[in-house]
Amino acid sequence: MNSTLYKVGVPLAAAILFLLFWEWLVWVNGWPNYKMASPSDLVPAFWKYRLLFIENGWQTLWRTVVGLLLAVIAGTALGMVMGFSKLMRDALYPLLVGFNAIPKATVVPILALMFVGEHNLNTILIAFMISFFPIAVSVSIGLSTLEPEYRDILRSLGASRVTIFWKIALPKTLPEFFGALKVAVTLAFIGTNLMEIVSPHGRGLGSLFDSGKISADYPLMFAVLLALAFLGIVLYYIVVLLEKIFAGWAERAPG
């Protein structure tokens, strides 16, 4: 099979199958738009608001990406601290878990009150807060379960812990790291939208969703959700690309 054709074709086919199934489901059940809009209803909505979609999609996207980058940096740093020190792991893990168990929807108002009017900052902070945890967990696990044989290769040369992290631990856990990144991408997205919906500042796809809601335009609301899914997928493929470049060695033919 042609490999590029395969790579593009399979996900595309899956997506089309899914949309057809959705259309069929709505059609068979005769659901009205306000229960569940069908994909064919969304096309006019996309067309009508195409400029808004592009503008707001971009607004959502850049805040998500910035938040995600912050999450990668802070998550990796935190993961290193916890991976190298059992004490830190034991002390910080429960706090982090507790923090993460708090629904971010309730944190939004607090943040909004702390940094009144700083919409960009607030949105990025929420995207960051919601998405750094999986990254910290995966880095810390990668470090704390690193086989001594691997560690010793560099330790025997007197390498520092940080060097061991960069040369051995990180590359070795890259597959898991990218797995965590895939989860974090979607979480960061949710974070951005949460802020846009709960503490509206009139920008981003979240606000488009809200304005669809005000005018009871259900197809628009569903269209926004689909656009979010689409953006999520775009980000996902960027992560996949990075993974291919940095961790392509890890993929094995399935057994």
Place this chain on the structure above:
Amino acid sequence: MNSTLYKVGVPLAAAILFLLFWEWLVWVNGWPNYKMASPSDLVPAFWKYRLLFIENGWQTLWRTVVGLLLAVIAGTALGMVMGFSKLMRDALYPLLVGFNAIPKATVVPILALMFVGEHNLNTILIAFMISFFPIAVSVSIGLSTLEPEYRDILRSLGASRVTIFWKIALPKTLPEFFGALKVAVTLAFIGTNLMEIVSPHGRGLGSLFDSGKISADYPLMFAVLLALAFLGIVLYYIVVLLEKIFAGWAERAPG
């Protein structure tokens, strides 16, 4: 150092330090309650509503646990499908990512409409939906990056894929699996509360938060958040316990 003392003491000390820092922060900035309540304000709230906390905490807890169990089962199954078949991985991953990029807050009303009045089902479903993804990702990565040397041990005996999964792939990825579970626990929690807040059915800590909100009882709202964090930590320790039992071998002394 006494080991049980250490195990209990370190997280406890970290928690106390954190609370003190919080108290200090509020005190130094002179924040009013509606901006950020301080821990000392929460004590009366806890005491006043102690029965409600226990009752609603339990409501939230059991739905979360059921949703999480579903997520573990479905996530593992999905992860197996994606881990064993590259085709399935290429086809399903983008769909799952797209689905996950949709803020669950917007899915709640749709679910609520689909299963009117089935509060338990709805809540559990949301907890499940929001938390299965990290598990599926970690299982699929564990399988698709399994070193052939490990696989061959069992393959050479004619073992089936499912056997290889149970005897080799799963145990080998247990550390990452538990890492994913730690993320999933907190997500499931968020899911339960989302339903309780967005589509109120009057039970669970989410509803207590809401009722604090209605009466602008800020200390109560913060107290609920703290209770959520606490429950999250309890669940986390249960996961840690399971991890100790099933994957204790993987923890290495840090380098």
Place this chain on the structure above:
Amino acid sequence: AETKTPFTLDWKFEGPSAAYFAAADNGHFAAAGLDVEISAGKGSLDAIPKVATGAFPFGFADINSLVKFLDQNPGAPVTAVMMIYDKPPFAVVGRKSLGVETPKDLEGKVLGAPPPDGAWAQFPPFASANDLDVSAITVEPVGFPTREPMLAEGKVAAVTGFSFSSFLNLVRLGVPEDDISTILMADYGLSLYGNAIIVNTEFAEANPDLVKGFLGAVAAGWKDVIADPAAGAAMVAKRNPAADVDLEAWRLKLAIDDNVATDYVMENGMGGIDAERMEAALAQIGETYEFKSAPDASLYFTDAYLPEGNFALK
């Protein structure tokens, strides 16, 4: 036997919900042969589809939202049958100490408004009805959670919001009551109606007597709480464990005075609408909302299930 009829509110269990709890707790629903389970909601656009799909035969929602909903989803089996908020709670809430007492005072000031706010959505017709120079008003987009705190801290001079919610929030934040000026848009040229009881039309056509009985029980419930708001607040507290009874009683009182027991209602009874005002309201909706098809008042409200002369409150 009593017929099970779920009833969805548009919002959480707050003071103004007391009337429905009174209808249940004081036996009015039972007397009409109904077993009503009351659910909280998440905004009118949560309640309307619940009724339209038939999952809930009855609901309580903003009629302006219903107008838009029916325009977007023509033929959806839902309509309003009894007007409750003769005046909608849409308001501009300002502080006298910051120089806001009448609509005109807004010119040259900063107005805080959450973009998706229901009251903000009605600001344009309100502005045109009062000849406001919109370009002279600085509109600051704020989030819901920051709205009242920003007014309390004087960062904005006024905000748009629901009369009773914003007022009480400000009081809670320590703003003196007599410093707060609530400019109810309905008092300044806004013709819009507010929340109404809505029904699933398929259900209503099949069970006209149940609907009539339901509306009668609702009216009785309102009479009960108007007579004794404190008792009403207690019923809310029964369903909302952490509720502050005094606060809810106050909220109920505000809703009764501003929105329910208006002069028109005292005159003409509760539940009905004035056709002319409805036409004006539709025109005002049209100022901000582009109708897909020409609005038709008969689609949105029917008095078929109301008694002659509506429900007298006096």
Place this chain on the structure above:
Amino acid sequence: MTEPALIEIKGVTHAYQTATGPLPVLDNLNVSVPEGTFTAVVGPSGCGKSTLTKLIAGLLRPDRGEVWLHGERVKSPRKTVGMAFQNPVLLEWRTILDNVILPLEIVAPRMPKKDRIKRAEELLALVGLEGFEDKRPSELSGGMRQRASLCRSLVHKPDVLILDEPFGALDAFTREDLWQTMHELRRQEPFTSLLITHDLRESVYLADEVIVLSGRPATTQFVLDVDLPGERALDVLYQPKAVDYLATLRHQIQIAQGRATQEEAAQ
């Protein structure tokens, strides 16, 4: 026609697909191991010996040619094969005992737990690992891990035993002990075996036939029939016949590595 051999490799050709094109490893290889015999395979490092074992075990499918076991064509792995890999991977989450028991869990799921443990303990004792049953693999030395891996390949009494340099990490004496253990085991529970080794003495001591593979891509370069008594004592290696065998093999390997030609060998 004679009865078909238990392991039959017919014209097998195999190449690995690498980023820089195919790397031919086996070229039209023919090997046959009759039932109950012990065949050793020697050859230069990297010539394709481990690849051969994977083909026989059904872990790899040959590009061309056929592999037969028990008169059936091998298309996938089968339960009656025991395999000790060159790199003894033990499962870190299991104790040594549980590592050894693993094949029984797959092959004989209904065997009582007690019997499994007994069997595994016996084998561990045989290779000198008594007292280490409950240790984790990381607590073992390299040679001890290799011995545990050997036990794992034997535990389910396979008909066919494929050993890829099973004694590589052992000192001379432990190794010689295990040679004798192998002879002993073979007498008790007969199996057909293919042994990869780089120790010529080992091949002569253990095998009924030694196959010398040429350099990559490997073909059968030379086959030596070892005509020594079935029950061998260690000093058998000092018999003139055995010394002769060793010299022949040394020379053949030199040829395989391209350091000598067949002509020189004939001298």
Place this chain on the structure above:
Amino acid sequence: MTEPALIEIKGVTHAYQTATGPLPVLDNLNVSVPEGTFTAVVGPSGCGKSTLTKLIAGLLRPDRGEVWLHGERVKSPRKTVGMAFQNPVLLEWRTILDNVILPLEIVAPRMPKKDRIKRAEELLALVGLEGFEDKRPSELSGGMRQRASLCRSLVHKPDVLILDEPFGALDAFTREDLWQTMHELRRQEPFTSLLITHDLRESVYLADEVIVLSGRPATTQFVLDVDLPGERALDVLYQPKAVDYLATLRHQIQIAQGRATQEEAAQ
């Protein structure tokens, strides 16, 4: 008093903490390797040889006793040590060339890339791995991986070279080639080396001194001074002196394994 030896192990005692209590591995061990010499250590499987290498490299701290390198007490690993582990772990995400270069990235971060590659390529060619520079570790055979690991231990020209059974997976001829390569390297870039091996011929051929360890817990049981020319040809092993050495070592190991007593050895 003589000048202190480069590697000095003084009264080292070490035990591993296991679930079932401490497992004593080394017991009051004394070893000293003078600068520029080559010392081989032999002993039964599981006696503590690999543990010894880790103590010298500073990867483990002894329970009692001291390890000195270059006249300094070893408390942590140091850059001037090259180590080839018994189990050659190569990093799967790097090519063979990049695996070999790794120590240079740590030890000589400022060395130009070109020089690094040149150095690594030279070493890989020396062990017969030319053409495999860009392969992944999983594409190599067991013996080839071991050779790559050997290159990795040598690439940064360490003063002290610790080799833990570096030729275990190699056939006799490749192994003998590498012996000669080691002699050659030692001449070009002198180093002090400690070699763990289970091949007695290897120890005699390569080392200036062979230490026989007793069974676990290991102590120095016997030290053999190898008095053979520095530049050795392979047939040196057939000299009577060497044959004698081998016989002595064989016997010592038998004693270490408890199969013979010192008295028998003396006979």
